[in-house]
Amino acid sequence: MPGFLDRVRTLPRLGLGVSTEYGARRQDGALDPLELRRRRPDCAGFLEVGVEVVKGLDDDARAWAAGGLPTTYHFLDINLDDPDDFDAPWLAGVRAIAGELRPAWLCGDAGLWHLGRRDRGHMLLLPPILVDEAVAPLAEGLCALREATGLEVLPENPPGAAFVGELHLLDFFARVAERADTGLLLDCAHLAMFQRARGLPPRAGFDGVPWDRVVELHVAGGRVRNQAGLEWVEDDHGTDVLPDTWEIAGEAVARAVNLRAIVVECERNPIEAVLPLFDRVAALWPARGPEAA
Template sequence: MAADGFLQRAAALPRLGLGLSTEYGASRADGALDPNAMRREHPELARFLEVGVEIAKGLDEDARTWAESGAATTYHFLDINLDDPEDFDDAWLADVRACAATLRPAWLCGDAGLWHFGARDRGQMLLLPPVLEPEAVGPMAAGIVRLRDAIGLEVLPENPPCTHFVGRMHLLEFFAAVAEQADTGLLVDCAHLGMFQRIRGHGLLDGFDALPWDRVIEVHVAGGRERSHDGYAWVDDDHGPTILDDTWTLLDEVLARASNLRALVVECERNPLPRAAAMLREVGERWR
């Protein structure tokens, strides 16, 4: 990877446009989306496919069919704790390279948090956010640089979802520091950001001044569901059919600031094609 600064490197990144997401076996669920059917029926709504990859599972037929067509992809990791040097073992990196050779992704991205507790094992996979403290910035930034150098593609960390966050920093302040130290771009998930702002009692735009918006290369939108139990309220990031009002507001504000945006993903893999198409169309109309 060239030593030029990220904003110089970003000039070479393709504008992928509007895309959708999948992960291993997603289309097999009842009422779920077939991404290749979406591309056949509505190619203008499916410019690229973000493929969620857990190396232990590999790539399913949907991802391979898409890749074999030559259509654009991005690689969304589902199994790396970026802040843990022991996670970058040679076998895992070799498998990532093999998957990347098949997908030919424009870049790598993924929720920057804890994807497994203890060793990387099928029984220990989860997703937790990073500890939002200054001491956590350096290890995560180092992991991003290491993965970028090992694979030869940009690595865009994403703000993860959660129903509870630990640490004193604002989520956007934390990722701004990570981006600067790793000299990387960013992926902003509007639904996840809305969850954080709500849980912490922030206004929707709190923390926006901290983020270097010219580093935001990709944006995610997804449906969610408001839930509560014993007086505790939270948002379930269920990728369902309803995009919450907070997410729409955040999307508009993010799009107005992200001057180098290259990709906008609607995570609609759990919805039937007609509903997913409507979601993609409505989101796409916001980005011109």
């Protein structure tokens, strides 16, 4: 198999996109991806579909896929470092859903999606333990999923308030990407949470990032909260993007030479409220449309 930096050339440039997950639009005023695409195709070049295999796809995702529109598959139910999680029924479900979505790639938070085995009521999301011993198991899981699906699998830095381990998050994911020979999805809002939690400036650790492996970015709103004197960021996917996140996104766009996609995560907000956010992200990445591929 060619190395990732050769493989990345075959990945399509998706431009700006929007995310969804099962039932996201049940909330009043939530974003209708197809309506956004009708009104502003430049903002909805693709749909990133959050998938729990046990739930499958909702009507929005099916309608988008039925139109042959571009997608990415964002998993929500795999602990990549756990070989027991790669059971045959789950893998069959992933393949079936990928067959329907025909995603450009798979991606998702490379953290702990569930305690114990995959089961009802087990869902959570915690970041990986940031130690060198955690790199190899995670990389092996990424390779296993890539082999099982035939698609590139991009690990994403998860959100969190409690980060355990001595490594910087970016250093950890750089090691994972090198070991798995894969690309990266950098969630700018999640990274801002980490930097704040560690008392670091927004761009700390940037020089160690293999920027040519960064294929996708996430930009999302967040809210600063206070817990007994501790300031932390709630990843609320609202329309207020924190200044740290903007700073990270701007610098990441400038450095990520193989960037293919940016998701603006705002699935529970009305279209009118999110358009300014898309416009500001678009201004960071001027040649953003599929036509720029």
